[in-house]
Amino acid sequence: MNRIHLCLAHMSPSGAEKKYVQEAFDTNWVVPLGPNVEGFESDLKAFLDAPREVVALSSGTAAVHLALRLLGVGPSDEVLVQSFTFCASSNPVRYLGATPVFIDSEPQSWNMDPDLLKSAIEDRISRKGRKPKAIIPVALYGMPYDVGRIMETAGSYGIPVIEDAAEGLGSKSGGRALGTFGKFGVLSFNGNKMITTSGGGALVCEDSQTRQAAMKLATQSREQFPYYQHEQIGYNYRMSNVCAGIGRGQMTVLREHVAHHRMLASFYREAFSSVPGIDFHSGPRGAVEGSNYWLSTVNLDPALRIRGQDSVYESLAGEPHCRPNANVEALRIALDEAGIESRPLWKPMHLQPVYRDADAYLNPFNLYGETSPSVCEAVFKTGLCLPSGPCVSLEDARYVVDRITDAVR
Ligand SMILES: *Cc1c(COP(=O)(O)O)cnc(C)c1O
Numbered sequence: 001m002n003r004i005h006l007c008l009a010h011m012s013p014s015g016a017e018k019k020y021v022q023e024a025f026d027t028n029w030v031v032p033l034g035p036n037v038e039g040f041e042s043d044l045k046a047f048l049d050a051p052r053e054v055v056a057l058s059s060g061t062a063a064v065h066l067a068l069r070l071l072g073v074g075p076s077d078e079v080l081v082q083s084f085t086f087c088a089s090s091n092p093v094r095y096l097g098a099t100p101v102f103i104d105s106e107p108q109s110w111n112m113d114p115d116l117l118k119s120a121i122e123d124r125i126s127r128k129g130r131k132p133k134a135i136i137p138v139a140l141y142g143m144p145y146d147v148g149r150i151m152e153t154a155g156s157y158g159i160p161v162i163e164d165a166a167e168g169l170g171s172k173s174g175g176r177a178l179g180t181f182g183k184f185g186v187l188s189f190n191g192n193k194m195i196t197t198s199g200g201g202a203l204v205c206e207d208s209q210t211r212q213a214a215m216k217l218a219t220q221s222r223e224q225f226p227y228y229q230h231e232q233i234g235y236n237y238r239m240s241n242v243c244a245g246i247g248r249g250q251m252t253v254l255r256e257h258v259a260h261h262r263m264l265a266s267f268y269r270e271a272f273s274s275v276p277g278i279d280f281h282s283g284p285r286g287a288v289e290g291s292n293y294w295l296s297t298v299n300l301d302p303a304l305r306i307r308g309q310d311s312v313y314e315s316l317a318g319e320p321h322c323r324p325n326a327n328v329e330a331l332r333i334a335l336d337e338a339g340i341e342s343r344p345l346w347k348p349m350h351l352q353p354v355y356r357d358a359d360a361y362l363n364p365f366n367l368y369g370e371t372s373p374s375v376c377e378a379v380f381k382t383g384l385c386l387p388s389g390p391c392v393s394l395e396d397a398r399y400v401v402d403r404i405t406d407a408v409r
Pocket of ligand 1: 059061062089164190199201
């Protein structure tokens with residue numbers, strides 16, 4: 001039997017990706033600009049369907065970095081970042097010598113808590129005498145953050161928002177695409193995201209002037225002279241025309257991919273509703289409509305014991321790091337033995353050794369009768385990501401549910 005993976009790249013059945021890549025070779029556009037880059041950008045713009053401009057880049061991380069640079073973030077600045085995320089949301093803050101300050105999640109969406117955001121802004125202003133320079137909410141696993149309240153709070157203090165929608169391509173809030181509300185939006189086309197360019201990202205900008213500024217920074221800040229003239233430090237961040245060809249092909253199946261992720265999520269939600277102690281993360285009402293369900297996730301009641309994995313429980317006793325509960329690791333290994341890849345949730349940034357000195361604003365939270373210092377820590381310790389995406393069939397998902405049900409019975 002084939003292994004069931006977490007979320008693999010999935011090419012279009014029509015082979016559109018190869019057609020565009022072949023075209024790049026046939027026309028000798030094997031460079032970081034060209035018709036595929038322009039075509040991919042305009043496909044993305046059409047998909048987002050909002051008054052926004054798009055710049056295709058070498059990665060989502062590059063998009064976060066450029067957004068921060070364009071907002072003038074530098075040493076001595078602070079940026080408020082959702083703690084529950086992948087390190088690409090916050091590392092670029094450090095690239096610029098600035099300081100990330102982490103914000104805990106709300107329990108419903110697992111994303112940036114709007115109330116905590118407001119009190120953190122007040123506290124930073126009273127302590128530092130200055131406003132934070134930017135706010136980065138993240139659509140974790142595709143789930144929309146509370147766009148309305150985050151934008152309202154940010155707006156009332158005049159702080160720009162960079163939406164990290166790297167996992168949220170195809171997610172919406174109030175019918176509008178994530179990434180199109182803030183000053184900037186970030187998308188990723190890494191191998192395991194909603195679509196892939198083998199590696200790549202995009203920056204969503206408010207207007208064509210900002211887009212031009214982003215393009216310039218992404219091409220080493222070259223000035224418009226026949227010779228090479230540089231008046232600022234730039235980066236080599238543009239997307240290759242070959243990779244953009246893959247992206248153009250993937251755009252032909254993006255809507256189907258989103259539908260498939262959502263179909264699997266509905267299946268898991270329904271299937272686990274009758275399994276005590278296994279809780280599917282649906283998100284708040286309304287978000288259910290809006291999430292692309294990039295990855296489906298469940299939480300495990302710490303009281304559940306996984307069958308046949310006693311050695312895992314023993315081996316984990318005394319491990320020094322903040323880590324998923326022993327039963328989560330035991331389930332991960334039980335699934336692995338059954339040919340199923342699963343993975344712990346993102347470990348919150350404020351719990352990462354590399355960010356040990358960073359300030360964090362946290363909500364103490366009680367989950368399964370245990371009190372945790374923060375929502376994201378509680379969710380991280382009890383959570384597991386399940387196979388999702390177009391490479392996972394309904395039959396595969398049924399097998400995943402059966403193996404989990406067996407393991408906890
Ligand atoms: C994947 C991801 C990114 C960045 O993407 P890359 O294209 O891998 O650089 C940023 N933020 C989050 C939350 C992500 O999951």
